[in-house]
Amino acid sequence: MNESLFTLLFLPISLGIIMFGLGLSLTFDDFKRVIKYPKAVVVALTCQMFLLPAICFFLTKVFKLEPALAVGMMLLAASPGGATSNLYSYLAKGDVALNISLTAINSVLSIFILPLIVNLSLNHFMDSGQYVPLQFKKVIEVFAIMLLPVSIGMLVNKLLPGFSVKIHKLVKVVSVLVLIIIIVAILIKENEVLSSNFKNLGLPLLIFNLFSILLGYFIPRLMRIEKKQSISISMEIGIHNGTLAIYVALSVLHNAAMSIPPAIYSILMFFTAALFGYWINRKTNR
Numbered sequence: 001m002n003e004s005l006f007t008l009l010f011l012p013i014s015l016g017i018i019m020f021g022l023g024l025s026l027t028f029d030d031f032k033r034v035i036k037y038p039k040a041v042v043v044a045l046t047c048q049m050f051l052l053p054a055i056c057f058f059l060t061k062v063f064k065l066e067p068a069l070a071v072g073m074m075l076l077a078a079s080p081g082g083a084t085s086n087l088y089s090y091l092a093k094g095d096v097a098l099n100i101s102l103t104a105i106n107s108v109l110s111i112f113i114l115p116l117i118v119n120l121s122l123n124h125f126m127d128s129g130q131y132v133p134l135q136f137k138k139v140i141e142v143f144a145i146m147l148l149p150v151s152i153g154m155l156v157n158k159l160l161p162g163f164s165v166k167i168h169k170l171v172k173v174v175s176v177l178v179l180i181i182i183i184v185a186i187l188i189k190e191n192e193v194l195s196s197n198f199k200n201l202g203l204p205l206l207i208f209n210l211f212s213i214l215l216g217y218f219i220p221r222l223m224r225i226e227k228k229q230s231i232s233i234s235m236e237i238g239i240h241n242g243t244l245a246i247y248v249a250l251s252v253l254h255n256a257a258m259s260i261p262p263a264i265y266s267i268l269m270f271f272t273a274a275l276f277g278y279w280i281n282r283k284t285n286r
Helices: 003-024 028-036 038-062 067-078 085-091 096-125 136-159 161-189 191-222 227-238 242-252 256-285
Strands: none
Touching (some): 003 136, 003 161, 003 242, 038 067, 038 191, 067 096, 067 242, 067 256, 085 096, 085 227, 096 136, 096 227, 096 242, 136 161, 136 242, 161 191, 191 227, 191 256, 242 256
């Protein structure tokens, strides 16, 4: 696939499809649910927006990652929860309603958090002249591509609920397929960078993923948040919107190496989240 066609057309369309699918599962009541679960929401957002970037930054230093890969990891840490976290929350017997609300709120707040963390990371890891700061205009463009499809999906869900239910499963399948295509395309294109850095990159990404999932569960439990809600927070924090991170790396920052960490993480997170869901329910059923 032609590189410019991939970044200018395929990636935005893919992100739009995924976010449209998220919108089909949302209602305005999902945003109001913050009032019902204030403690759970505050704990989840604190972990997502402060704890995860701090852990990720620590890992980039410990493993001495190349600057572009380090920024890619921070970009991943700054990205909101992925739409598939709702499915995993359901399979793990979590509070799906809370999970949907967290995904919606995270997606909105990331408009401000993501550019802040990315620009700080670029400034810290990259030498001057090696990068162009993430401009606010570009941020607006990215989130227009992300939030407009969500809004359309919500509108379809409200006006045509029967149709919304029918196409939701299809959109989920298409979303997974386009994510797989994106990941494979990046891994093939950046094979040389990947092969030379996989030993250094694979382990920190796995550690970051496990920390995300486990801290997302045990910190809420320590805060006396009920188990179902803790499972939902874990899935929300552990499953990131990898497509968004990849899109920002390729189409906004124009740095393919930065897209490698979210691409690899997007593979890892589905297996670790499934194993966690199996383990937590097996533990309960004993």
